[in-house]
Amino acid sequence: MNRAYRFAIAGALAAGLAAGGAATAFAAPAPAPVASVATPAPAAKPVLTAQASVATIGAWQEFRVSGKATGIKAGTTVVLQQKQGAKWVSLPAKVTVDKNSAYSMRVKLGIKGKNALRVTGGGAVSEPIYVTVR
Structure with a gap:
């Protein structure tokens, strides 16, 4: 030493x-002492809900699809999609999310039978909903 x-x-x-x-x-x-570093909280994952105003409708009759958008900014466009075969196809039904994080769109369907629909936008996709066209 x-x-x-x-x-x-x-x-x-x-x-x-x-x-x-x-x-x-x-x-x-x-x-x-160790300086603590504040880590930002992870952003909430965006979520869309969807519901149809009817369960069964006549061909080309109008109904509404509405829901809530959580973690998605007001003004974001959401689009309705329909399952056709194995693919989800965007329909010409789209609206923007309002300041209350809600949306509502008017829809007409012509494909008879049970139609699977979902809403997508802002990085989120809703669970499928089903409307039967007679």
Whole structure:
């Protein structure tokens, strides 16, 4: 051990003994405080809900699809899609989300049978809803 290092240890021991006894002299130095860094909360995942105003309708009769948009800015466009075969096809029915995070659109369907519909926009896709056209 070099001489300067021994003097430093001896000085620390002497100061510790003078200040409060052997326990203080041999105690490990307190760790330096760690600065905490605030991490931003993760953004809420955007969510769309959808519901039809009717369960069954005649061909080309008008009904409404409405719902709520959570985590999506007002003014964002949402589009109605219909499942045709294995693909989801966008229909010419689109509206913007209002300041209350809601939307409502008028729809007419001509494909007879049970139609699967969903709403998409703002990075979200609603669960499918079903309307039967007779």
